[in-house]
Amino acid sequence: MKTSAINKEALYAYLEEIKDPEVPVLSIIDLGIVRDIKMNDDELEVIITSTYTGCPAMDMITAAIRVELSTLGFKKIKITNSISPAWTTDWMSEKGKRKLQEYGIAPPDKKFSIPKDGIECPLCHSSNTRLVSEFGSTACKALYQCNDCKEPFDYFKCH
Amino acid sequence: MNSDALLTYTLHLADNSLILGQRNAEWCGHGPVLEQDIAITNISLDLIGQARSFYQYAAELKADGSTEDSLAYLRTEREFKNCLLVEQPNGDWAQTILRQFLFSSYQFFLYKQLQNNTDERLAAIAEKSLKEVTYHLRWSSEWVIRLGDGTKESNGRIRKAIEELWRYTGELFMPVSYEIEMGIDVSSLKEEWLKKVKSVFEEAAVPVPENIFMQTGGKTGIHTEHLGFILTELQYLQRAYPGSDW
Numbered sequence: 129m130k131t132s133a134i135n136k137e138a139l140y141a142y143l144e145e146i147k148d149p150e151v152p153v154l155s156i157i158d159l160g161i162v163r164d165i166k167m168n169d170d171e172l173e174v175i176i177t178s179t180y181t182g183c184p185a186m187d188m189i190t191a192a193i194r195v196e197l198s199t200l201g202f203k204k205i206k207i208t209n210s211i212s213p214a215w216t217t218d219w220m221s222e223k224g225k226r227k228l229q230e231y232g233i234a235p236p237d238k239k240f241s242i243p244k245d246g247i248e249c250p251l252c253h254s255s256n257t258r259l260v261s262e263f264g265s266t267a268c269k270a271l272y273q274c275n276d277c278k279e280p281f282d283y284f285k286c287h
Numbered sequence: 288m289n290s291d292a293l294l295t296y297t298l299h300l301a302d303n304s305l306i307l308g309q310r311n312a313e314w315c316g317h318g319p320v321l322e323q324d325i326a327i328t329n330i331s332l333d334l335i336g337q338a339r340s341f342y343q344y345a346a347e348l349k350a351d352g353s354t355e356d357s358l359a360y361l362r363t364e365r366e367f368k369n370c371l372l373v374e375q376p377n378g379d380w381a382q383t384i385l386r387q388f389l390f391s392s393y394q395f396f397l398y399k400q401l402q403n404n405t406d407e408r409l410a411a412i413a414e415k416s417l418k419e420v421t422y423h424l425r426w427s428s429e430w431v432i433r434l435g436d437g438t439k440e441s442n443g444r445i446r447k448a449i450e451e452l453w454r455y456t457g458e459l460f461m462p463v464s465y466e467i468e469m470g471i472d473v474s475s476l477k478e479e480w481l482k483k484v485k486s487v488f489e490e491a492a493v494p495v496p497e498n499i500f501m502q503t504g505g506k507t508g509i510h511t512e513h514l515g516f517i518l519t520e521l522q523y524l525q526r527a528y529p530g531s532d533w
Contacts, residue, residue, distance in 0.1 A: 181416060182336025211340065212411030214418060242422075261322035262426050263329040267419075271322065287418055 134167045142200060143174075146192045149185045150266045153231040156189055160219025163210055171204040172197060177215045179287070180267040217287050228284055234272065236286040242270050247283050249274035257281075292468035293406065294348045295368060298358065299465065299506060300409075301341030302369035305359055306514070307390060308334030309521050310377060319380050326426060330387065333419040340412045360525035364514050371505035372455040374514045381434050381444035385452055388427035392483045393459050395424045396476045404471075428487045435491025445493050457501025466506075 143162055144155045156162055156176070164175040174193055178186045190207050197205050217236035225235035234250045244259050254276040261271040269282040311331035318324025342355035349358075372390055377383045398420055401413035434441040460477040481495075488495050504510065524531060 178336075180333060180336060180419060181340055181412075182332035182334070184332070211415050212407070214411075214415040242425075261326055262422060263322070263326035265325070267329055267332060285422075 134165070134172065136165055139165050139197075139200075142196055143193065146189065146196060149188050151228070151231070151233065153227045154224050156193075158221045158224030158227065160215065160221070161189065168206075171206055172202045173206045173208060175208045175210050177210050179215050183267055215287070217284065220284075232281060233269070234281060234283040236284045238286060241286045242283075247272055249277060249279065250281055251279050252277040290348070292465040294345055295465040296469045296471065297341050297345040297348065297409065298366075299368035301338045301345060301358070302367045303373055303390075303394075304334040304341065305338035306367070306369045306517060307373040307386075308332070308338060309517055310373065310375075311383070311387070313377055314383065323380075327383070327387075330423050330426070333416075333423070337412065337416045337419070340416075344408050344412070356525070360522045364510055364518060365508040367510065367514060367518070368506055368508055369510075369514075370455070370458050371502055371511055372452065372459065374505070374511060374517060375452060375455060376513060378448065378451065379444055381441065382448040382451060384427055384430040384434065385445060385448040387423065388431050388487065389452060389456055389484070391420055391423040391427050392480055393456075393476065394420050396479050396483075397473070400476065401471070431487050431493075432491045435488070435493045442492065445491065449493060449496060453496045453499050454502050455505075457499075458503045458505060461501075461503060463506045 140157055140162070144157050146156045148154045148156065148159055148161075159179065161176050161179065162174065163177055166173045166175070174197070176186075176190070176193070186209070190209075193207055194205055218238075220236065228235040229250050232250050234247050237247065242259065242262050245257055246255050247257050247259075248255050249257050249272075252274060254274055256275045257272050258275060259270065260273050260280065264271040264282050268284055268287065270285050271280065272283050273280045308331045311327050311334065314324060314327045315331075316324065318327055338359070339355055342358045345358055346353045346355055372386060375382075375386060377386075395417070398413040398417040402410050402417060404410045404413070431445060434445045436442070460474050460480070462471070462473050466473055485495055502511075505514075
């Protein structure tokens with residue numbers, strides 16, 4: 129591949145193939161983890177940010193980006209982890225939010241962070257739900273239960 | 288600003304988070320119920336993540352081949368600059384909760400101040416971590432209230448935890464040389480911190496101690512006996528098998 133002029137859009141499309149290992153329906157683009165792609169002379173730089181400081185998926189995601197870009201023919205790849213501005217769920221794509229809902233995880237809702245009730249159940253769509261725990265199966269989620277269909281479900285915290 | 292002060296201060300922040308993260312991780316698989324086992328270990332993970340950010344910065348400042356791992360695994364007790372509060376034993380659930388609450392409320396006001404620091408890197412780590420600490424503070428506040436305002440037994444346990452841990456809170460607001468050189472005014476955080484603690488203790492129906500003798504030393508490397516035991520466990524693998532990796 130010619131590296132002098134990179135086609136950002138095409139690269140983003142390739143990076144769409146990389147999924148969050150903990151939430152495999154979401155790509156790293158959906159999550160807003162990839163902040164920018166730059167070409168510095170012959171080095172391709174990908175700027176990423178972690179969702180939570182301790183997110184154990186970051187090392188895997190970094191390795192996956194490296195592999196994906198190497199197979200495209202890039203020889204020099206630099207992956208920079210940027211911490212400011214801090215990641216926010218506002219960067220999650222609308223497509224990503226829909227995919228989360230279909231997968232059974234309630235997407236982040238701008239109106240509140242971790243409410244005691246009222247998060248829409250991703251299964252039966254009732255809003256008659258309750259908070260079980262502010263901390264869920266991963267750092268980015270809280271645990272809820274639906275009072276109508278009785279199913280427990282994860283809510284992706286608005287962060 | 289003195290570059291030694293910046294390095295020591297960064298290590299102090301990293302050590303606080305690492306040691307409390309390690310303590311909380313001891314609960315893994317032992318929490319009172321599954322959801323709370325998950326909560327305390329999630330908090331542990333956040334703290335270790337924050338510690339990593341600070342250690343990575345400290346390693347760059349040292350620029351002598353140090354890495355985040357060598358700073359966590361190969362320093363001795365006296366080199367650790369964490370406050371005494373975070374190294375205190377887990378005790379029962381009430382003691383763990385109270386330790387988290389006292390520390391998270393301190394960290395919350397500290398990071399709020401630090402996110403405006405002229406050192407951009409510290410400011411960025413503080414800004415990002417503050418989002419996580421907000422959850423820790425809310426969760427631990429609710430638990431202090433639940434235990435204090437619960438049964439006679441749970442109220443008694445929180446009171447015992449206050450008696451045990453209050454003496455380690457004074458140090459948080461007594462500036463040491465590297466904080467002064469960095470222009471970090473920890474004493475100014477005390478008022479807001481105390482206001483928060485008082486409001487939660489009031490709802491929890493437990494008293495705020497007054498005129499208690501305060502233990503100090505952790506921030507300058509003089510620790511309680513507990514830190515040595517923590518490091519023995521935390522550093523065992525790298526001490527026994529130097530450089531091992533997976």
